[in-house]
Amino acid sequence: MPQATPPLPGKREQTKLSNRQAILAAAREVFAALGYEAATVRDIIRRTRLAAGTFYNYFRSKEEVFAALADEGARRFGPILRSLRNEAPDFECFVRAAVNAYFQFLAAEHAAWTAQRPEGEPHPHVHRETPEMAAVFADVRDAVADEVVRGGAPAVDPDYLAAACIAIAREVGEKMLARRPVETERAAEFAVAMILSGLRGLPAAVR
Amino acid sequence: MPQATPPLPGKREQTKLSNRQAILAAAREVFAALGYEAATVRDIIRRTRLAAGTFYNYFRSKEEVFAALADEGARRFGPILRSLRNEAPDFECFVRAAVNAYFQFLAAEHAAWTAQRPEGEPHPHVHRETPEMAAVFADVRDAVADEVVRGGAPAVDPDYLAAACIAIAREVGEKMLARRPVETERAAEFAVAMILSGLRGLPAAVR
Amino acid sequence: MPQATPPLPGKREQTKLSNRQAILAAAREVFAALGYEAATVRDIIRRTRLAAGTFYNYFRSKEEVFAALADEGARRFGPILRSLRNEAPDFECFVRAAVNAYFQFLAAEHAAWTAQRPEGEPHPHVHRETPEMAAVFADVRDAVADEVVRGGAPAVDPDYLAAACIAIAREVGEKMLARRPVETERAAEFAVAMILSGLRGLPAAVR
Amino acid sequence: MPQATPPLPGKREQTKLSNRQAILAAAREVFAALGYEAATVRDIIRRTRLAAGTFYNYFRSKEEVFAALADEGARRFGPILRSLRNEAPDFECFVRAAVNAYFQFLAAEHAAWTAQRPEGEPHPHVHRETPEMAAVFADVRDAVADEVVRGGAPAVDPDYLAAACIAIAREVGEKMLARRPVETERAAEFAVAMILSGLRGLPAAVR
DNA sequence: AATGAATGAGAGTTCATTCAT
DNA sequence: TATGAATGAACTCTCATTCAT
Numbered sequence: 001m002p003q004a005t006p007p008l009p010g011k012r013e014q015t016k017l018s019n020r021q022a023i024l025a026a027a028r029e030v031f032a033a034l035g036y037e038a039a040t041v042r043d044i045i046r047r048t049r050l051a052a053g054t055f056y057n058y059f060r061s062k063e064e065v066f067a068a069l070a071d072e073g074a075r076r077f078g079p080i081l082r083s084l085r086n087e088a089p090d091f092e093c094f095v096r097a098a099v100n101a102y103f104q105f106l107a108a109e110h111a112a113w114t115a116q117r118p119e120g121e122p123h124p125h126v127h128r129e130t131p132e133m134a135a136v137f138a139d140v141r142d143a144v145a146d147e148v149v150r151g152g153a154p155a156v157d158p159d160y161l162a163a164a165c166i167a168i169a170r171e172v173g174e175k176m177l178a179r180r181p182v183e184t185e186r187a188a189e190f191a192v193a194m195i196l197s198g199l200r201g202l203p204a205a206v207r
Numbered sequence: 208m209p210q211a212t213p214p215l216p217g218k219r220e221q222t223k224l225s226n227r228q229a230i231l232a233a234a235r236e237v238f239a240a241l242g243y244e245a246a247t248v249r250d251i252i253r254r255t256r257l258a259a260g261t262f263y264n265y266f267r268s269k270e271e272v273f274a275a276l277a278d279e280g281a282r283r284f285g286p287i288l289r290s291l292r293n294e295a296p297d298f299e300c301f302v303r304a305a306v307n308a309y310f311q312f313l314a315a316e317h318a319a320w321t322a323q324r325p326e327g328e329p330h331p332h333v334h335r336e337t338p339e340m341a342a343v344f345a346d347v348r349d350a351v352a353d354e355v356v357r358g359g360a361p362a363v364d365p366d367y368l369a370a371a372c373i374a375i376a377r378e379v380g381e382k383m384l385a386r387r388p389v390e391t392e393r394a395a396e397f398a399v400a401m402i403l404s405g406l407r408g409l410p411a412a413v414r
Numbered sequence: 415m416p417q418a419t420p421p422l423p424g425k426r427e428q429t430k431l432s433n434r435q436a437i438l439a440a441a442r443e444v445f446a447a448l449g450y451e452a453a454t455v456r457d458i459i460r461r462t463r464l465a466a467g468t469f470y471n472y473f474r475s476k477e478e479v480f481a482a483l484a485d486e487g488a489r490r491f492g493p494i495l496r497s498l499r500n501e502a503p504d505f506e507c508f509v510r511a512a513v514n515a516y517f518q519f520l521a522a523e524h525a526a527w528t529a530q531r532p533e534g535e536p537h538p539h540v541h542r543e544t545p546e547m548a549a550v551f552a553d554v555r556d557a558v559a560d561e562v563v564r565g566g567a568p569a570v571d572p573d574y575l576a577a578a579c580i581a582i583a584r585e586v587g588e589k590m591l592a593r594r595p596v597e598t599e600r601a602a603e604f605a606v607a608m609i610l611s612g613l614r615g616l617p618a619a620v621r
Numbered sequence: 622m623p624q625a626t627p628p629l630p631g632k633r634e635q636t637k638l639s640n641r642q643a644i645l646a647a648a649r650e651v652f653a654a655l656g657y658e659a660a661t662v663r664d665i666i667r668r669t670r671l672a673a674g675t676f677y678n679y680f681r682s683k684e685e686v687f688a689a690l691a692d693e694g695a696r697r698f699g700p701i702l703r704s705l706r707n708e709a710p711d712f713e714c715f716v717r718a719a720v721n722a723y724f725q726f727l728a729a730e731h732a733a734w735t736a737q738r739p740e741g742e743p744h745p746h747v748h749r750e751t752p753e754m755a756a757v758f759a760d761v762r763d764a765v766a767d768e769v770v771r772g773g774a775p776a777v778d779p780d781y782l783a784a785a786c787i788a789i790a791r792e793v794g795e796k797m798l799a800r801r802p803v804e805t806e807r808a809a810e811f812a813v814a815m816i817l818s819g820l821r822g823l824p825a826a827v828r
Numbered sequence: 829a830a831t832g833a834a835t836g837a838g839a840g841t842t843c844a845t846t847c848a849t
Numbered sequence: 850t851a852t853g854a855a856t857g858a859a860c861t862c863t864c865a866t867t868c869a870t
Contacts, residue, residue, distance in 0.1 A: 054851055056846085167371075247859085259836065465832050467832065468830055
């Protein structure tokens with residue numbers, strides 16, 4: 001196939017990219033609708049115009065596409081989080097801003113997902129953890145841990161502290177999503193209060 | 208037929224009971240190692256000397272064996288929790304006692320599980336929620352919610368509060384398990400401090 | 415167990431007999447409701463107060479209980495058929511009487527069955543052949559064949575003739591059962607007419 | 622892409638077609654040997670070089686492959702039957718032609734099947750109704766019913782009449798197949814005579 | 829003789845993954 | 850590189866049958 005060298009991203013590169021995007025988009029929907037375990041590669045490619053085998057030109061497994069999705073989420077969320085940290089005058093403001101951002105993100109994603117959920121939750125005891133959430137959590141964890149190291153947060157075990165903050169946000173966020181209407185602000189307010197007052201009380205309690 | 212009361216359990220009843228226990232034990236291990244979704248009925252019976260079909264003489268499905276495990280956990284933990292509540296002079300003491308009990312339980316169960324785990328975390332993004340944990344969490348949630356209603360805890364949204372307390376305990380507990388050695392007391396101390404000081408600061412922050 | 419010799423059928427023999435009857439009755443219902451292939455030994459013993467293993471004290475398999483049912487049907491129907499043959503002045507009357515008896519039997523059995531059929535016919539291309547029917551057919555076949563040999567029916571191939579007569583009765587009978595209301599007499603009339611006029615026309619057509 | 626019309630079927634299409642044929646052929650044999658109910662999907666694919674899962678690329682279930690077989694039979698037989706009806710000067714000739722055609726078809730199919738049958742009849746009480754037969758019967762039934770409506774057959778219950786005709790052909794046909802040698806003509810002659818003389822005698826007998 | 833739990837083969841079906849086209 | 854049929858291991862669950870009690 002004699003052909004001039006493509007000066008701009010050639011057609012090949014374009015389709016390659018758009019195929020990748022199509023798979024990622026389909027995977028996002030499927031993981032949201034079915035959960036990681038129940039989702040199958042077949043489910044993903046079925047929501048795509050691509051053939052079964054094509055999936056494997058882009059990802060080696062369900063595991064890998066999940067990781068890619070998480071990466072993408074991190075790439076979208078990381079900058080937001082970092083700018084919040086730069087702009088916030090102190091740690092309290094940062095926590096407030098971060099929790100608010102997270103809860104808004106959560107509500108937005110949730111709205112998109114609940115649309116296609118077919119029946120009621122079949123396995124209520126299983127956490128629906130989406131790739132985006134995982135990435136966001138990782139970022140937050142790093143931020144909190146950094147802050148502890150930098151002295152902006154009390155000098156307690158940074159790992160435990162990060163875990164506790166994330167835990168509060170996560171669990172309260174989940175409760176928030178279960179309510180009608182979804183009150184992002186009230187929930188965020190509660191979570192922030194819990195985190196900050198917990199933080200303030202810590203140094204006295206834990207040496 | 209010289210006697211009406213069956214004095215000792217016959218051999219049949221004995222094996223029946225021990226088989227049931229064997230299946231439950233195997234299921235516990237499998238759920239811990241693989242998570243609920245990834246676990247299969249085959250995985251469970253394979254860890255047993257029983258034949259494939261025998262599983263279905265005891266439980267109708269994976270769902271059912273999970274529920275049985277949760278029931279068992281609740282039966283074991285519920286009384287402990289309730290006695291703690293009765294004995295504790297105030298809510299703080301109760302929280303302290305409950306968190307300690309939970310972390311000890313966690314450490315004990317963990318020791319039993321990690322024994323069998325063959326490789327490193329195969330599915331890191333999936334929440335390992337074991338039936339026992341689910342049951343314990345439900346109990347704690349009820350206790351906290353009750354306390355809020357009774358006025359022993361600040362008059363904030365009881366659902367959010369319970370969720371936050373559980374979240375802290377859960378997540379810090381998980382971190383604790385990941386460390387060597389497993390320091391039950393330090394972790395419990397941290398979690399209790401976080402919960403209680405969070406609690407104290409709440410009323411001022413949330414109107 | 416010292417015990418006087420039982421002069422009349424002892425308790426043992428009685429239960430043995432009643433167990434056998436219970437299994438047969440259950441089998442009759444199950445075969446009618448599910449068809450031979452779909453019916454399982456489990457289905458049969460489940461309709462009984464007996465334990466699974468007990469079935470095998472009486473019958474070695476589903477096959478065998480089916481055969482026993484057929485035997486029973488034959489024992490009930492054979493005498494009727496034979497007396498009809500003795501009482502009927504000629505072959506025509508015999509055919510008439512036999513077809514009527516068969517159709518009435520069919521309608522009666524059918525009423526008993528359709529009661530418990532759960533859903534609509536799942537496999538429309540499968541003939542529901544019950545043991546009783548099989549036995550009755552065998553008897554009729556013998557009767558017709560005998561009559562041909564005795565000269566009461568035209569000297570055509572007796573096997574074909576018997577087959578044709580049975581076929582008409584069977585198929586028209588099935589059609590009859592599918593209608594509401596079930597008109598035993600009209601259907602019998604039709605079948606008899608078809609058989610007899612077919613019979614009369616045969617000698618001329620077939621040498 | 623120098624050419625728009627796919628000139629010859631590619632290798633893929635060829636194997637796809639031949640696999641489909643292989644499955645159908647295997648299914649035909651299995652249904653004939655075991656009957657619809659006793660036949661399993663595994664029996665079918667086992668007579669094939671294909672893997673277990675491949676069956677489901679072609680048919681969704683046993684039911685569906687049976688239907689496909691019936692369709693095929695109908696497609697082969699329907700035209701024959703219709704041309705016979707157009708060419709026959711009267712109903713008698715049509716019946717004669719149809720029965721002959723049916724018996725020949727039966728004999729041909731039978732030859733193909735009995736080749737593989739390993740042992741003696743394993744389930745004597747189950748009607749071996751093959752998909753082809755089902756299709757043929759449906760066609761014949763329609764033809765006879767039509768003729769009754771058109772007045773070419775006596776004005777008796779068309780459903781009963783069709784059933785009776787089919788029944789005679791079917792049952793006599795079965796007897797025919799059981800004999801050695803298989804005398805298609807004699808059997809057809811008998812069946813035709815029985816049907817036609819039955820037909821002629823009917824109007825007088827049934828008002 | 830009756831019991832009913834244990835057995836394990838085998839049914840239908842799904843799925844991740846491969847590979848000839 | 851895209852395709853999509855083939856693969857075969859694995860899964861859930863059922864069943865006839867056995868056998869210790």
